[in-house]
Amino acid sequence: MPSRELDIVPRPRRADLTGEAVRLEAPFMVGTDNDAGAVVALLSDLLERETNERVVRSNEESDVRLTIDDAASSLVDDSEGYVLEADGNGIIVRSPTADGLRHGCQTIVGGLERRNGDWRFPAGEIRDWPATRWRGFMLDPARGILPLERVKRRIDQAARAKLNRLHLHLLDHESYALESEAFPELNRGPDGENRPAYSSEEIEDLIEYAGRRGIEILPEVDVPGHAGHVLETYPELQCTVEDGKPSDGTLCLGTTRTDEFVETLLGEVIELFPFETVHVGGDEWAMNCSWNECSRCRERMVREGSETVAEHFYEFVRRLHETLEANDRRLMCWNDQIDIAEAPDVPRDALVQFWRVAGNGRGPVEGCSLERFLEEEFEVVNSYVYAAYVNGWISEEYLLGWEPRSRPSIPDERAEQVIGGELLAWEPAAEETREYFERALPSAIPVFADRLWNPDPIADRRSFATALTRHALGPFVPAGFDIYRELGGMIIPTEGENAPSPPAHAHRSFRDRSPREARDDYEDTLETLGSLSEADEVVYPETAAAYRDCLEWLVGVADREGRGVIDRP
Ligand SMILES: [Zn+2]
Known part of the structure; x- marks a missing residue:
């Protein structure tokens, strides 16, 4: 019984296939065979x-067997690795760890x-x-809280792509997305209205759900910007400025009330999230903020010997580091x-x-x-904007040629300090443009995951796209x-802070087809998707629905012969 190649995403590192099925x-x-019941x-x-x-x-009579097997570690180069053998007796997956077995399971369902x-x-x-x-x-x-069930679908999609971390950006200008016992006012808006936030029970549910799929949840409390x-x-957490206006987007680091506030929030987060790492943000605080003009900041800077606002910030980071370290x-x-041009006074075990x-x-x-961070002995997670920002920055050309140890420039001898990468789905501020992640993430997640898993270049883009289609829609696709x-x-377009983005690359979709020819093909594809959905043969109905919307939009564009449409990255 002949078989096609194993077209799964991420592409496996080594596959010796017989050509049979x-x-x-x-x-x-x-x-x-042993302790892999979960x-x-x-x-x-x-x-x-x-x-x-x-x-x-x-366990007596199985077509698919999972085995925790220390001996398998000699065959793969990482404890998350696995060995899968498929022959007339069925499929057996071996790995030294449950994580490895889980990845093997995703390969089975992706490859069926x-x-x-x-x-x-x-x-x-x-x-x-x-x-x-x-x-x-x-x-x-x-910025845009998702219902729990949709977060779980995202976790499913990520686990399917063999990702192992979900980072939740919990605090920003717009709201705090976690219910706080110590600061309940944080979960309300200026008029006392409730802002949506996850409860402890919901987070515990998510942690359990993600953990079962091999994904740990990293919480982020973004301070001081x-x-x-x-x-x-x-x-009262603003700077105290005699003449002029204190910063309205950056916390005062001169007052111990800020320290107490942040440490209390972190305490709640540590209590809830078992993951070993906690993200404290630290991005984009304003260099021209009021720290230099604030009497409390000035006083503290003198006392602590901070000569610049950067050093004032590093003192704050060191205090948070101490708090976190005390909690392992x-x-x-x-x-x-x-x-990083200087040798900053930031603990080198900060990630x-x-x-x-x-x-x-x-x-x-x-x-x-980035190279300077490596020279300073930091470990780095690479979220380089052109490869990792789903929202408006990434492009297929760039992402397919990228891997986390390639760009921006990373010397070979420092490559191991780049421990991986993270795809970032920043929510747009405008509610009406929010839907685009439903279109963009089902493919962006696995493409990005491939770049973290397998550094080999993607030589055959056509077969990769076919594998990606099966990945996003399931094994019933023709x-x-x-x-x-x-x-x-x-990579589906996602720009649209002020206007809804086009849901597809119209001109690249037309290629050398006339609008009429393209329209016929869109109709065929719509029919294929429609009958799969009707028969309950798509794994993620919301993905199929989003793609149908894209195609219907393309039909309209073809009817207008492409007039008035600009392809975005
Ligand atoms: Zn201040």
């Missing part, structure tokens, strides 16, 4: 969801193919492991306000999330680079079906 019959029998339960859920078939758990009423998986041996250990994506509930909402609620937590922060060197006039620029060819690219 293993046939699996429903109900699928899944089991474990992962077997996850595999059952995944298989049922993907295939609509019944799954039976049986439905042909003529049969379920098949390519025969052969796969050895697979990640190139980097921090593989994350960030959501921004401070992005503090509009905090200062509106607690004006590692501090993580954004890079842009650390003047730095690099997104870009500060803009001119907004922070230190001269002599700053062979060779490529939704992204119709949408004009694998």
Whole structure:
């Protein structure tokens, strides 16, 4: 029984396939030789969801077996690695860890193919492991809180792409997205109205849900910048300025009330989130903020020997570091306000999330680079803006050629200090433009995940897009079906702070087709998606619905022969 290649995303590191296929019959029998019961339960859920078939758990008689096996570690280059063998006896996955087994399970559900009423998986041996250990994506509930069920769908999508971190940006100018017992006013707006926030119970539910899928949740309390909402609620945390106006977006670091406030918030976060790392933000506080004019900041700077506002900030970071260290937590922060041209007095075990060197006039620029952080012995998570900002910055061209240890410039001998990367889904301020992540993330997450998992260049873009289509929609899609060819690219446009963005790359979608030819193809694709949805044969109905909206928009563009449409990145 011949088989296609194993077209999954991220692409496996090594696959020695025979060209034959293993046939699996429903109900699928899944089991474990030893202590992998929790992962077997996850595999059952995944298989049922993907295939609509019944799954039976049986350790005696199983088509798919999961085995914790220390010996497997000699075959893969990372403890998250796994070995998968598929032959006439079925499929067996071995890994030294539950994380590795989970990745193997995602490979099984991603690689299953439905042909003529049969379920098949390519025969052969796969050895697979990640190139980097921090593989994350960030959501921004401070600006746009998602209902819990939608966060769970995002977690499903991320786990399917073998990511292992979800970063929640909880505090910003707009709101605090976590219910605070110590500061209940933080969960209200200026008129006393409730601002949406996750309760402790909801977060515990998310942590459990994500943990079961191998994803840990990183909380971020962004200070001392992005503090509009905090200062509106607690004006006493503003600077004290004799003449003129104190900053309305940056906390006063001269008063111990700020220290107490931040430490109390962090205490609540530490209590709730078991993850070993806590993000404290640190980005984009205004260099021209009122620290130099504030009597309390001035007094503290003199007392602590801080000669610049940067040193005033580092003192604050060191205090937070001490608090976190006392609670066995590692501090993580954004890079842009650390003047890395100098040797900054910031603890070297801080984990730095690099997104870009500060803009001119907004922070230190001269002599700053990712490379300098590595020379200063920091570990770095790479969220370089052109590869990681789903919102308006990333492009297919750039992302496919990127991997976290390549750009911006990273010397080989320092590459290991870049421990991974994180995709960032900053929510737009305007409510009406919010829907675009529903279109963009189902492909952006797996493409980004591939770049963290497998450093080999993507040579065959066509087959990658086909694999991505199966990844986003599930195993029932027809062979060779490529939704992204119709949408004009694998990265769906997302710009639209002030106006809704176009939901597809119209001109790139037309290619050399006439508008009429393109329109016919859109209609065919709509029909394919429609019948899959109708038969309950798409894994993520909301993704199929979003793509149908894109195609309907394209039909309209084709009717207008493309007039008035500009392709965005
Ligand atoms: Zn101050």
